[in-house]
Amino acid sequence: MAQNDLITYYYKDIYAYVFKKTLEKELAMDLTQEIFMNMLETIHQFDEKVATFRTWLYQIARYRIIDYYRSKTHRQQALNHNLEDDDHQTGDFLNTLIRQIEIEEIEHFVNTLAEDRQAIFWLKIVEQKTFYEIAQCLKTSESTIKTKFYTTLKLVKTEFERSNCYE
Numbered sequence: 001m002a003q004n005d006l007i008t009y010y011y012k013d014i015y016a017y018v019f020k021k022t023l024e025k026e027l028a029m030d031l032t033q034e035i036f037m038n039m040l041e042t043i044h045q046f047d048e049k050v051a052t053f054r055t056w057l058y059q060i061a062r063y064r065i066i067d068y069y070r071s072k073t074h075r076q077q078a079l080n081h082n083l084e085d086d087d088h089q090t091g092d093f094l095n096t097l098i099r100q101i102e103i104e105e106i107e108h109f110v111n112t113l114a115e116d117r118q119a120i121f122w123l124k125i126v127e128q129k130t131f132y133e134i135a136q137c138l139k140t141s142e143s144t145i146k147t148k149f150y151t152t153l154k155l156v157k158t159e160f161e162r163s164n165c166y167e
Helices: 001-023 025-044 053-070 070-085 091-112 115-125 130-136 142-162
Strands: none
Touching: 001 025, 001 053, 025 053, 053 115, 091 115, 091 142, 115 130, 115 142, 130 142
16 A cells, blocks of 8 residues: 555656656656556665655666666667658768767767766766766765766767777
């Protein structure tokens, strides 16, 4: 019963948050359902000494959204959408394809980095969080977040200059 009360109490807020990040009703509904399923599966890990329940739940939501944007499903849907839109213009089609390949290579490279660097990169790039918000989420200083983010950007740039994928 308490679990149903938690879901009922937080559902609208979490759904609104997810919808704001995805701008797709069906996707937001699916992700919100997954977030609450994850909450129920991991509720034993919640520690009120570390964060409020609301903060903990939003952290689950943030990471689920990041996982979605990193997933092959999202990349394939984005590519299909771009290809359909640009199908009649070969130049646009090729540019879209090249951009998509570069994005996938960036994702692959970033995913080889340390987990903290990955989290900072995706929170900043995908979720467009401020350095302050990321610092709060990861429980570290804002200056550390900035340093790791800009170092990661430099690593990405160096990697793609080396492989001639970045001009």
